Amino acid sequence: MxxxxxxxxxxxxxxxxxxxxxxxxxxxxxxxxxxxxxxxxxxxxxxxxxxxxxxxxxxxxxxxxxxxxxxxxxxxxxxxxxxxxxxxxxxxxxxxxxxxxxxxxxxxxxxxxxxxxxxxxxKQEPYSAGYREGFLWKRGRDNGQFLSRKFVLTEREGALKYFNRNDAKEPKAVMKIEHLNATFQPAKIGHPHGLQVTYLKDNSTRNIFIYHEDGKEIVDWFNALRAARFHYLQVAFPGASDADLVPKLSRNYLKEGYMEKTGPKQTEGFRKRWFTMDDRRLMYFKDPLDAFARGEVFIGSKESGYTVLHGFPPSTQGHHWPHGITIVTPDRKFLFACETESDQREWVAAFQKAVDRPMLPQEYAGEGGGRPASWTGSQFPAAVTAPDPVPLQWRHTSSINPSECGQRPTDTGLTVADGGVLWMGGCSVLMPPGPTCSSGQPGRCQVGPEPLGPCASLEPQGRQPRP
Missing domain, CATH: 1.10.220.150 (Arf GTPase activating protein)
Structure with a gap:
């Protein structure tokens, strides 16, 4: 029975x-x-x-x-x-x-x-109200100590703020929702409720590490941040479905861990660094909890001349770990060493995933067709000061979903008449003035039949993009 x-x-x-x-x-x-x-x-x-x-x-x-x-x-x-x-x-x-x-x-x-x-x-009010404030333990950038800090999330201002003192009138930092990401990192932070938040500061990706002793509290903060991102994107892209927006609310890193790296001449000794693979961006840090990356490189697709290889080029010296990886870009090679064969396989798989995925127009960045070919530090490219006229070009400026904001234009032969920069929810693209979006005036922008989203601003030639 x-x-x-x-x-x-x-x-x-x-x-x-x-x-x-x-x-x-x-x-x-x-x-x-x-x-x-x-x-x-x-x-x-x-x-x-x-x-x-x-x-x-x-x-x-x-x-x-x-x-x-x-x-x-x-x-x-x-x-x-x-x-x-x-x-x-x-x-x-x-x-x-x-x-x-x-x-x-x-x-x-x-x-x-x-x-x-x-x-x-x-019962959803703690993460659905559009406003949340409370105290979280935040890791100090310089001393590494976790101290209690007041945080305020306000959808009306589109920002997450924190204050160094309870009576402070001005926040220590203002993190704009449009450029913000949050991901749980309990092992890296050393606390089961550890949350890593990234945002743009002076066009550099800034990391902060926080936690709360109460698991419900920190998860409510996490979902409140996702709610704020969701409502921001609904306004920025009014035609997008919820299914299109949800994957953009937060993201986990493709791969993290230690590797050894060498310099561009490949004659320097290899140094152990912490690496983070964030979509197509590979960043490295001296310490996993550093506030800023020491450098980053963009990994494009095989159609753009990027290749991932097992092992090192002949006569490579100076590495302590035996399992090599070579990333070939159109302009140079990047060499990495892994401690174990399993680490090597996992990193190669992460790199190959990026290389095998065709690039979107907005993923092309910088000069020469948008192929950043060297460690750039944590700075993003300066403002575009294009002559009049120039072919339509694209470049990513945000650390948050740089490959997925906006939509693909139908006509890649358009020109920019004033070297303007159109900002769309974390991306900037070069845009020509058109019948639905004249130079210097906010409004809806259209290229052919496909809307590109609201114009936050059109910056005339020679001016810097807004931070």
């Missing part, structure tokens, strides 16, 4: 929706909550055990099941649970994946089943 009931539970896994974890989407769940009626993975089952007043779990394959429990599972299931517990999830709210940190999965599960935030929208 017990075997028959266990077999009946296993058969329920074949029903639509039950083949993946109800909470993180991992395939082949081996556990089930017989009080919620959902099938879940091993990792999420551990979180369910921590809320026994809400969820009680058993192994699908190893535990004994009674008739009432089997009937409850059969009458519910993952799809029915989602229809109830996820009926009012805001579009901007982060839904964790199997690779996400424990904190994100835990707070998602508690929000769904324990607090029932997605059944009763009034």
């Amino acid at each position: 017990a075997k028959e009931r266990r077999r009946a539970v296993l058969e329920l896994l074949q029903r639509p929706g039950n083949a993946r974890c109800a909470d993180c989407g991992a395939p082949d769940p081996d556990w089930a909550s017989y009080t919620l009626g959902v099938f879940i993975c091993l990792s999420c089952s551990g979180i369910h055990r921590n809320i026994p007043q809400v969820s009680k779990v058993k192994s699908v394959r190893l535990d004994a099941w009674d008739e009432a429990q089997v009937e409850f599972l059969a009458s519910h299931g993952n799809d029915a649970a989602r229809a109830r517990f996820e009926s009012k999830v805001p579009s901007f709210y982060y839904r964790p994946t199997p690779s996400d940190c424990q904190l994100l999965r835990e707070q998602w599960i508690r929000a769904k089943y324990e607090r029932q935030e997605f059944i009763y929208p009034e």
